[in-house]
Amino acid sequence: MPRPGPRLRLADVAERAGVSLATASRALAGRDGVSQEVADRIRQISADLGYVANPYARTLAGGTSATVGLVVHQVDDPYFSEIAGGVIQVADEQNLLVQICHSGRDPGHELRQIRHLIAQQVGIIIIAGSGYTDAVFESEARAALAAYIGTGGRVAVIGRHSLGVDAVLPDNEAGGKALGVHLLGLGHRRIAVAAGTAGLTTVADRQAGVLAALAKAGIAAGDVPVVHTDFTRDGGRAAAERILADHPATTAIIALNDAMAIGVLSALRARGIPVPDRMSVVGFDDVSVAADLAPSLTTVRLPMTTMGRTALDLALKPAAARPRRRATGHTLMVRDSTGPAPA
Amino acid sequence: MPRPGPRLRLADVAERAGVSLATASRALAGRDGVSQEVADRIRQISADLGYVANPYARTLAGGTSATVGLVVHQVDDPYFSEIAGGVIQVADEQNLLVQICHSGRDPGHELRQIRHLIAQQVGIIIIAGSGYTDAVFESEARAALAAYIGTGGRVAVIGRHSLGVDAVLPDNEAGGKALGVHLLGLGHRRIAVAAGTAGLTTVADRQAGVLAALAKAGIAAGDVPVVHTDFTRDGGRAAAERILADHPATTAIIALNDAMAIGVLSALRARGIPVPDRMSVVGFDDVSVAADLAPSLTTVRLPMTTMGRTALDLALKPAAARPRRRATGHTLMVRDSTGPAPA
DNA sequence: AGCGCTTGCGAAAGCGCTTACGTAGCCTAG
DNA sequence: CTAGGCTACGTAAGCGCTTTCGCAAGCGCT
Numbered sequence A, B: 001m002p003r004p005g006p007r008l009r010l011a012d013v014a015e016r017a018g019v020s021l022a023t024a025s026r027a028l029a030g031r032d033g034v035s036q037e038v039a040d041r042i043r044q045i046s047a048d049l050g051y052v053a054n055p056y057a058r059t060l061a062g063g064t065s066a067t068v069g070l071v072v073h074q075v076d077d078p079y080f081s082e083i084a085g086g087v088i089q090v091a092d093e094q095n096l097l098v099q100i101c102h103s104g105r106d107p108g109h110e111l112r113q114i115r116h117l118i119a120q121q122v123g124i125i126i127i128a129g130s131g132y133t134d135a136v137f138e139s140e141a142r143a144a145l146a147a148y149i150g151t152g153g154r155v156a157v158i159g160r161h162s163l164g165v166d167a168v169l170p171d172n173e174a175g176g177k178a179l180g181v182h183l184l185g186l187g188h189r190r191i192a193v194a195a196g197t198a199g200l201t202t203v204a205d206r207q208a209g210v211l212a213a214l215a216k217a218g219i220a221a222g223d224v225p226v227v228h229t230d231f232t233r234d235g236g237r238a239a240a241e242r243i244l245a246d247h248p249a250t251t252a253i254i255a256l257n258d259a260m261a262i263g264v265l266s267a268l269r270a271r272g273i274p275v276p277d278r279m280s281v282v283g284f285d286d287v288s289v290a291a292d293l294a295p296s297l298t299t300v301r302l303p304m305t306t307m308g309r310t311a312l313d314l315a316l317k318p319a320a321a322r323p324r325r326r327a328t329g330h331t332l333m334v335r336d337s338t339g340p341a342p343a
Numbered sequence C: 001a002g003c004g005c006t007t008g009c010g011a012a013a014g015c016g017c018t019t020a021c022g023t024a025g026c027c028t029a030g
Numbered sequence D: 001c002t003a004g005g006c007t008a009c010g011t012a013a014g015c016g017c018t019t020t021c022g023c024a025a026g027c028g029c030t
Helices: A010-017 A021-029 A036-049 A055-062 A078-093 A107-119 A135-150 A172-185 A201-216 A233-246 A258-271 A288-292 A304-316 B010-017 B021-029 B036-049 B055-062 B078-094 B107-119 B135-150 B172-185 B201-216 B233-246 B258-271 B288-292 B304-316
Strands: A067-072 A097-102 A124-128 A154-158 A166-170 A191-195 A226-228 A252-255 A280-282 A299-301 A325-328 A331-333 B067-072 B097-102 B124-128 B154-158 B166-170 B191-195 B226-228 B252-255 B280-282 B299-301 B325-328 B331-333
Touching (some): A010 A021, A067 A107, A078 A288, A097 A107, A172 A299, A258 A280, A258 A288, A304 A325, B010 B021, B067 B107, B078 B097, B097 B107, B107 B124, B172 B331, B191 B233, B191 B258, B258 B280
Parallel strands (some): A124 A154, A154 A166, A191 A252, B154 B166, B191 B226
Antiparallel strands (some): A097 B097, B299 B331
16 A cells, blocks of 8 residues: 655645644634635635645544445446446535445345444445345344444435435335336236345335236236346346246236346347237336337336435435435336237 | 544554554554464454444554545446446455546546545545546646655556556457458448547547558548547437438448447437348447347447456556556457348 | 574554634723 | 623644554573
């Protein structure tokens, strides 16, 4: 690791301005107790010199960290990279640093990452991605975060309602319901679900929505094949293969996220099964390529970038009554991957 | 910003082990001057207590930062998110923190971000994405980084040969050439280029490769329409529209990255132009969805994740002779978006 | 026995900031 | 004209670590 050489310090700015360190610090922090003209002069000099405060010293002294820790399942998954983009936008505006880490969809690893961020004293923690149905994870994470919040930490989660902290939350169940209703409306009755990683609350919620919609139309949950693989393209492929093999009469596949839907489409193409003529396919999230697939993907749009922005906004605003929720809208995007059920 | 409360400090570990701060620090850093048994005891106690050193204090005292600053053009662009994924993988293994920021493909902003990272004393800086043909940017960035390296900073860049620092570099020109050769082999003669943002070295290099290949086949550069928009899906759409309008006889479009290729395909679909029957399309990068488009995209594969890993590896290894280069392979992935030129 | 050397450890000095706390100078009120 | 209260600023005490320096103990050698 490098040892950065002598750098511009606050003392340099103070000296050049002919004031003490304390005054310079106050002026740059915009704190009062400094006359307008002196403050302006200090700020001017600081800007001229290109002074940037050493964040390590600042944090150590002030006990306040300007970095936000962002935990995502996997940054090279479009769902998460769009969220990260939103977080970074706001962080940029607010002059915060963003430190990013992977949880790899593993509750244990995620817990470790969270604890590590806390131990590191980042000022804000944002956790993106589905929660886990694992009760141990839930309670441990909840305890760790509660303690963190108790000491002044700020936390927001995206896409999970667990952990007892501020949340930006899509209505996964309603979205699932909308997909079910859409397919029912097209006359589909033999509908299968390509479900993501078991143990994710998002999977459970979306699936519940789908099944609720189908139940209302008289299709019992027992008659809906649900194949659990994982929330990736390859998981989608595998699920589609299994559905085709075990339930050949299926006319529509609901993938619980777009990555899986892409895999499903790919499997169908490989088998020469025309979409939507012989099989309708829907996804969930509306990642940016969804509209560019062929056929373009019918899916539920979630405003990922906005969700990232909102989460950081939430965390930045003083939390009066603590577990706040910001619902995010969702929109059914009907495109070309769905059509009337074949006769 | 929060003020984290009282936390486990090194002093607590030291006290519990019955040693001084200095000894505890040495033991945990693996430095010698501590007997094996004492070191083991300290490490054991530290682990039991779940002690994590305060990185701010550590950096301030040691002058050595364990964070890597990653500059990308845009994290929600698959090319960059895959690179970021690679960087994060290695960082995870090495226990480094990754701080990410956007340059927005703007040389001025990128320079500011770089300076900011330097001022913040991050230990390692990795800059991903095309360089700029802008000479002012080049010289200022080069100077800033040289000074940074002079003080012990480590730098690696990905996908650009400029800046005089260690680089992980695909052969963009050869890749461009391969695409040209591939299309020529299919009998195409009226080939247009959908080029990305003017002012990016990557654009210039890939374009040069394409033109070189065509020139060898007797097609003068003047006969190859090159439309500059930008390196995004919408840029690709716009470029395609312009090509179709101004050069209706075109039988193949070379998009200089996959994002643009996706836009080109979308524009062609909107116009009802069949690919590859009436128009062949190629991209560059092989982002993960490229294989899942319909038609699947012929493109030049770059190992983005590996590139991210390699860059951080490079930065971590002591640089003997300074400007090192790691070439990354590229592979022409022939898929369904290209076919014989229509008669 | 005395010398220098190594080894293992503690004391203490910072790293560059923030922020009590103290102290001038000035204003207003009695 | 003085007591009390502001305001504007300086002094100095840390934040939690790393690292230099010094010291004591143990070693082999003459």
